[in-house]
Amino acid sequence: MAGELPFEKPLVELQDKIKELRRFTEEKGIDFSDEVQRLEQKAKDLAQQIYGNLTPWQRVQLARHPERPTTLDYIQLLFTDFIEVHGDRLFGDDHSIVGGIAKFDGHPVTVVGHQTGKDTKDNIKRNFGMAHPEGYRKALRIMQQADKFGRPIICFINTKGAYPGKSAEERGQSEAIARNLREMATFRVPIICIVIGEGGSGGALAISVGNRILMLENSWYSVIAPESAAAILWRDASLGMRAAESMKITAPDLFELGVIDGVIPEPFGGAHRDLIAQASAVKTVIAEQLEQLGHLTPDELIQDRYEKFKNIGKYATL
Amino acid sequence: MRKVGAPVLKDLFGKKRKFATVPSETLARVPASADMAKEAGTKEKEVPEGLMNKCPHCGTIHYSKDLEKNLRVCKGCQYHYAMSAPERLQSLLDEGVLTEEFDTNLITANPLDFPGYLEKIEQDKANTDLNEAVITGEGILGGNRIVIGVMDSRFRMASMGSVVGEKITRAIEQAIDRRLPFILFSASGGARMQEGILSLMQMAKTSAALSRLDRERLLFISVMTNPTYGGVSASFSSLGDYNIAEPGAMIGFAGRRVIEQTIRQELPKDFQTAEFLLKNGQLDMVVHRKDMRTTLSKLVEMHTSREGVEAWQESSPLKSH
Numbered sequence: 001m002a003g004e005l006p007f008e009k010p011l012v013e014l015q016d017k018i019k020e021l022r023r024f025t026e027e028k029g030i031d032f033s034d035e036v037q038r039l040e041q042k043a044k045d046l047a048q049q050i051y052g053n054l055t056p057w058q059r060v061q062l063a064r065h066p067e068r069p070t071t072l073d074y075i076q077l078l079f080t081d082f083i084e085v086h087g088d089r090l091f092g093d094d095h096s097i098v099g100g101i102a103k104f105d106g107h108p109v110t111v112v113g114h115q116t117g118k119d120t121k122d123n124i125k126r127n128f129g130m131a132h133p134e135g136y137r138k139a140l141r142i143m144q145q146a147d148k149f150g151r152p153i154i155c156f157i158n159t160k161g162a163y164p165g166k167s168a169e170e171r172g173q174s175e176a177i178a179r180n181l182r183e184m185a186t187f188r189v190p191i192i193c194i195v196i197g198e199g200g201s202g203g204a205l206a207i208s209v210g211n212r213i214l215m216l217e218n219s220w221y222s223v224i225a226p227e228s229a230a231a232i233l234w235r236d237a238s239l240g241m242r243a244a245e246s247m248k249i250t251a252p253d254l255f256e257l258g259v260i261d262g263v264i265p266e267p268f269g270g271a272h273r274d275l276i277a278q279a280s281a282v283k284t285v286i287a288e289q290l291e292q293l294g295h296l297t298p299d300e301l302i303q304d305r306y307e308k309f310k311n312i313g314k315y316a317t318l
Numbered sequence: 319m320r321k322v323g324a325p326v327l328k329d330l331f332g333k334k335r336k337f338a339t340v341p342s343e344t345l346a347r348v349p350a351s352a353d354m355a356k357e358a359g360t361k362e363k364e365v366p367e368g369l370m371n372k373c374p375h376c377g378t379i380h381y382s383k384d385l386e387k388n389l390r391v392c393k394g395c396q397y398h399y400a401m402s403a404p405e406r407l408q409s410l411l412d413e414g415v416l417t418e419e420f421d422t423n424l425i426t427a428n429p430l431d432f433p434g435y436l437e438k439i440e441q442d443k444a445n446t447d448l449n450e451a452v453i454t455g456e457g458i459l460g461g462n463r464i465v466i467g468v469m470d471s472r473f474r475m476a477s478m479g480s481v482v483g484e485k486i487t488r489a490i491e492q493a494i495d496r497r498l499p500f501i502l503f504s505a506s507g508g509a510r511m512q513e514g515i516l517s518l519m520q521m522a523k524t525s526a527a528l529s530r531l532d533r534e535r536l537l538f539i540s541v542m543t544n545p546t547y548g549g550v551s552a553s554f555s556s557l558g559d560y561n562i563a564e565p566g567a568m569i570g571f572a573g574r575r576v577i578e579q580t581i582r583q584e585l586p587k588d589f590q591t592a593e594f595l596l597k598n599g600q601l602d603m604v605v606h607r608k609d610m611r612t613t614l615s616k617l618v619e620m621h622t623s624r625e626g627v628e629a630w631q632e633s634s635p636l637k638s639h
Contacts, residue, residue, distance in 0.1 A: 162552075162571060162572075164576050164577045164580055164581060166581075166586075166589070169570050169589070169590060171598070172598070172599070172600050173570075173571040173572070174552040174555070174556045174569075174570065174600075175556040175600060177552040177553075177571070178521075178525060178552050178557050179557070181522050181526070182525040182529045182557055183529070185526035201509075201549075202548070202552045202571070205522060206552075209526070221515060222514060223510075223511060223513075223517050223518040223549070232511065246432070247511075248514050249514065249515065254515055257429070259519060305526070306530070309523040310487065310523055312516060312519040312522075313480035313483055313484050313516055313520060314513075314516060315424050315425065315480045315481045316424075316425045316426070316427045317423050317424060
């Protein structure tokens with residue numbers, strides 16, 4: 001099992017032991033089947049114990065798993081006839097955002113998402129999934145086109161955050177994000193947003209003003225990355241775990257807070273363990289939501305989105 | 319409260335000593351101590367002022383009364399000191415106060431049960447006499463009715479949580495109902511961490527409200543004051559029909575320190591100042607505080623009365639066709 005996380009180690013060790021016993025049985029002809037059976041039950045219980053009770057920090061680690069499926073993985077499995085388009089028509093083509101048109105169950109839709117790399121070289125091209133203003137402007141251009149042609153928009157969110165750098169600031173990172181927030185509120189088509197990995201702050205929100213927001217079970221979405229929160233609150237970035245526990249950033253937390261509309265379950269051990277099963281679960285949810293939103297008129301869709309965000313926030317009155 | 323005179327003398331002596339002996343150890347620590355001095359400077363500003371005040375920028379010493387008369391702008395270097403929300407309203411509005419204040423009954427809760435959060439809110443309430451970090455309401459500017467919001471950096475660095483987001487959203491909705499222009503003075507460290515994801519969502523909420531104001535063809539002027547960062551910069555503050563800033567105001571998405579630490583990039587000296595933003599096409603204008611009232615009044619006047627457009631249409635030579 002490649003890329004196991006620290007908290008999975010006991011399980012991996014147990015599975016290795018089972019493998020070894022099996023090999024022994026085959027090679028030496030000594031019967032360990034009772035022992036194997038016993039250990040397999042133990043492994044099953046252990047897996048249940050680990051994956052059934054994931055802590056927020058463990059979920060953060062799963063969300064960042066190097067083999068975690070990316071936007072392009074889902075696009076390939078959920079849609080047909082995907083045609084990728086490029087560029088913001090103003091400055092450049094930001095590879096940390098991908099988008100285009102595709103068919104979902106035979107119907108044209110627009111797809112936009114953050115794209116992270118699969119290896120170092122790819123990650124450099126994708127800027128580790130952290131977009132510059134031109135990325136958000138490209139996303140906006142693609143979504144405006146969807147609005148023009150009446151295509152539903154499906155957004156996949158997976159970013160550590162908007163790129164914090166000189167070039168981004170010079171070209172108006174704040175303005176690019178802000179404009180997307182305002183414009184997404186005006187679109188006359190259904191917008192479905194799915195957080196598939198990391199939902200880092202404004203960089204995530206910039207393509208997340210949807211009628212429906214859903215999160216994969218082991219993804220996170222927060223006002224600030226846990227390490228950065230720890231750096232500010234306790235002046236120690238290594239306390240990311242503590243921040244993750246106290247800031248309510250997991251999918252179940254956000255569902256409880258009324259921020260998201262649903263949690264999409266993941267296969268045991270995370271989305272990367274079974275991409276096909278995961279994609280199928282995501283597909284079912286998109287189909288359901290599109291069906292529901294299909295009953296709303298364009299004006300009702302705008303109103304629905306407005307009310308959704310208007311209702312988020314907790315305060316008291318005197 | 320510290321005496322104002324004492325640190326000045328100490329600073330002078332401190333400097334002299336530095337020139338006398340420079341052990342290599344101290345040299346190595348220079349960046350750190352420079353940073354610390356900067357932090358100490360910020361703290362000094364938070365100290366309630368007495369009779370006199372030293373400009374953190376050029377060191378000019380002002381009588382506090384004179385500084386107030388000069389709209390809290392340093393006579394030496396034109397440094398714009400922070401203004402409280404009531405001071406700002408006083409400096410702008412015809413009557414010096416709002417004709418109607420909105421939503422004074424909204425108060426902060428602790429949705430994430432964040433330890434110590436409400437205690438900090440209570441402290442800031444006591445220190446500022448405000449309910450939260452923004453005042454909203456209707457007022458009169460240069461004879462015209464406007465809806466205005468002013469953020470106050472004394473209150474939790476004017477970070478945006480549920481109450482700030484809700485008050486700004488409701489103010490925008492009031493501007494729409496009353497068909498009035500909306501002006502917002504921002505100053506903010508960004509989204510309020512203690513309310514987590516709920517703070518982030520206020521960015522979407524306020525921006526959605528502005529999309530309605532936009533559709534109704536009503537004017538929105540955003541005035542950014544020092545500092546305007548993060549979630550506030552990346553939502554309503556950047557969405558003005560006119561984006562204005564005060565001279566020297568620091569404005570940006572990610573702070574200088576964050577950028578230096580994560581990307582290790584060298585940044586220009588004027589990085590993220592209002593002037594830097596103007597140069598990069600992010601602002602319409604940088605307006606000195608003494609000219610703010612006139613500038614805003616003029617802008618409002620040119621947009622409020624439909625008469626202007628109608629009168630032009632009446633007299634237009636095109637009309638005869």
